[in-house]
Amino acid sequence: xxITDVHAFIQxxxxxxxxxxxxxxxxxxxxDGILKIxxxxxxxxxxxxxxxxxISRTESIDHAAQRILxxxxxxxxxxxxxxxxxxxxxxxxxxxxxxxxxxNPLYRAIRGSWLDARTVSIGYYALIxxxxxxxxPDEFSRECRWWDIRELPPLLFDHPLMIKxxxxxxxxxxQVHPVGLQLLPEEFTVPELQRLYETLxxxxxxxxxxxxxxxxxxILIRHDRTRSIGxxxxxxxxxxxxxxxxxxxxxxxxxxx
Amino acid sequence: xxITDVHAFIQxxxxxxxxxxxxxxxxxxxxDGILKIxxxxxxxxxxxxxxxxxISRTESIDHAAQRILxxxxxxxxxxxxxxxxxxxxxxxxxxxxxxxxxxNPLYRAIRGSWLDARTVSIGYYALIxxxxxxxxPDEFSRECRWWDIRELPPLLFDHPLMIKxxxxxxxxxxQVHPVGLQLLPEEFTVPELQRLYETLxxxxxxxxxxxxxxxxxxILIRHDRTRSIGxxxxxxxxxxxxxxxxxxxxxxxxxxx
DNA sequence: TTTTATTGCGTATCTTGTACACATTAATTT
DNA sequence: AAATTAATGTGTACAAGATACGCAATAAAA
Numbered sequence: 298x299x300i301t302d303v304h305a306f307i308q309x310x311x312x313x314x315x316x317x318x319x320x321x322x323x324x325x326x327x328x329d330g331i332l333k334i335x336x337x338x339x340x341x342x343x344x345x346x347x348x349x350x351x352i353s354r355t356e357s358i359d360h361a362a363q364r365i366l367x368x369x370x371x372x373x374x375x376x377x378x379x380x381x382x383x384x385x386x387x388x389x390x391x392x393x394x395x396x397x398x399x400x401n402p403l404y405r406a407i408r409g410s411w412l413d414a415r416t417v418s419i420g421y422y423a424l425i426x427x428x429x430x431x432x433x434p435d436e437f438s439r440e441c442r443w444w445d446i447r448e449l450p451p452l453l454f455d456h457p458l459m460i461k462x463x464x465x466x467x468x469x470x471x472q473v474h475p476v477g478l479q480l481l482p483e484e485f486t487v488p489e490l491q492r493l494y495e496t497l498x499x500x501x502x503x504x505x506x507x508x509x510x511x512x513x514x515x516i517l518i519r520h521d522r523t524r525s526i527g528x529x530x531x532x533x534x535x536x537x538x539x540x541x542x543x544x545x546x547x548x549x550x551x552x553x554x
Numbered sequence: 555x556x557i558t559d560v561h562a563f564i565q566x567x568x569x570x571x572x573x574x575x576x577x578x579x580x581x582x583x584x585x586d587g588i589l590k591i592x593x594x595x596x597x598x599x600x601x602x603x604x605x606x607x608x609i610s611r612t613e614s615i616d617h618a619a620q621r622i623l624x625x626x627x628x629x630x631x632x633x634x635x636x637x638x639x640x641x642x643x644x645x646x647x648x649x650x651x652x653x654x655x656x657x658n659p660l661y662r663a664i665r666g667s668w669l670d671a672r673t674v675s676i677g678y679y680a681l682i683x684x685x686x687x688x689x690x691p692d693e694f695s696r697e698c699r700w701w702d703i704r705e706l707p708p709l710l711f712d713h714p715l716m717i718k719x720x721x722x723x724x725x726x727x728x729q730v731h732p733v734g735l736q737l738l739p740e741e742f743t744v745p746e747l748q749r750l751y752e753t754l755x756x757x758x759x760x761x762x763x764x765x766x767x768x769x770x771x772x773i774l775i776r777h778d779r780t781r782s783i784g785x786x787x788x789x790x791x792x793x794x795x796x797x798x799x800x801x802x803x804x805x806x807x808x809x810x811x
Numbered sequence: 812t813t814t815t816a817t818t819g820c821g822t823a824t825c826t827t828g829t830a831c832a833c834a835t836t837a838a839t840t841t
Numbered sequence: 842a843a844a845t846t847a848a849t850g851t852g853t854a855c856a857a858g859a860t861a862c863g864c865a866a867t868a869a870a871a
Contacts, residue, residue, distance in 0.1 A: 527837090788868065
């Protein structure tokens with residue numbers, strides 16, 4: 298279901314979508330040791346938001362989250378995880394007190410509509426390779442682009458909390474689930490995999506112990522030595538043993554990093 | 555906000571409450587080695603439900619959950635944890651196909667109202683001492699009572715999944731957070747505490763190793779030896795060091811059980 | 812007094828996490 | 842071509858933690 302006319306959506310959207318309830322996606326992108334997050338901006342406003350949307354009356358909330366992610370990134374079949382539902386009373390209010398917001402054309406159009414209501418938002422997170430995604434703004438936004446997680450712009454609503462909670466959840470999930478299948482190329486080196494973990498955890502790890510843990514998990518398949526990047530010993534190339542990878546995903550044992 | 559008239563609520567409730575969104579509470583009760591869950595039943599129907607309710611337009615979702623729990627149990631200031639939001643399309647549907655449901659007086663009254671709509675439900679869990687709670691049915695229910703977790707009655711909607719998810723979440727949280735402050739009397743013995751853990755985890759633990767872990771956490775204060783229950787050596791009485799207990803709650807290290 | 816079941820406290824062992832040493836490799840430098 | 846350099850691959854030592862289990866102390870019952 299595509300929103301083709303913003304004003305029609307503002308006026309009649311409640312026919313197709315559930316009011317008072319939205320979904321916001323913390324879409325984290327990784328590439329070459331850099332962790333970014335996808336944010337959208339309203340026209341004529343400074344603040345940025347997580348990409349969000351509404352739930353069709355005929356789709357599940359998981360489906361809605363998948364659809365929103367696909368609309369913003371063009372990517373389908375991404376691992377998307379519900380992590381928290383945000384329902385504080387003041388999650389939108391602080392912004393209504395800002396005068397520059399009241400003059401905003403889009404906000405004036407929304408005022409009084411079904412969108413101008415107290416809204417509970419279900420948070421989802423995804424972890425993708427940002428080089429494979431092409432950010433597309435939705436009809437409400439002037440821009441949609443990646444931001445380095447370490448240098449975020451001013452955020453609207455309770456989205457700082459949403460981002461923090463998403464990152465905390467990912468780091469906790471990392472202790473239980475392997476990461477990398479959707480983020481690294483088909484073939485990769487162990488240092489590349491380690492770099493991913495170090496970026497997500499925001500700290501350095503010991504090479505040798507990291508290798509040991511991955512070998513214990515048994516999710517790596519080593520190929521013939523190849524890639525010669527730098528001016529030193531060339532590392533082996535690996536792929537994920539996808540069957541084993543998925544076994545470990547459903548496993549309950551946790552690792553320490 | 556109390557619902558005094560069921561039919562007024564069915565007709566005008568949407569003025570005060572958010573439609574399409576509900577809260578269901580998995581209220582787990584423990585006492586003397588028995589784990590129970592609080593369930594409510596519709597009049598003239600076999601199926602049982604988790605106690606639930608709607609969110610006032612002027613309260614946070616956490617507040618709504620607290621209020622619902624207090625209405626059902628009379629208990630305030632209980633540790634209540636949001637654990638998952640359920641939004642499958644078919645979470646209510648399977649029941650609509652049952653003929654005995656269509657003849658139900660309450661269901662017939664609801665048909666066509668704002669309550670007869672696709673609903674997303676936010677799940678919360680609580681862990682309390684069931685001997686301190688007095689179950690009270692709400693206006694929709696004929697009965698509200700404790701059920702042994704091992705012998706549940708037939709459940710409506712997706713509530714079997716909700717209960718399973720709640721139990722899985724509690725068992726996972728047990729690895730990180732201590733349990734017992736709201737469940738045991740002011741003074742208790744270590745075997746009593748261990749029994750609580752064994753009941754929640756549904757398996758036996760080694761006495762000596764359990765004691766060691768509790769001592770490591772440092773949340774126990776030993777009193778003068780007293781309680782003489784059985785016909786053998788009488789165990790020491792302990793209390794929680796509440797300050798330390800709360801420190802450990804916010805800590806991130808996890809224990810293995 | 813003896814028996815029995817339970818509690819309290821300890822130790823041995825195995826597993827796991829962590830720190831770090833050293834050999835291997837490949838491009839660069841001399 | 843040999844030496845240098847910086848990275849990768851593998852192994853080992855130590856510490857911390859988890860687990861298994863032994864044995865004395867106690868209190869009520871036999």
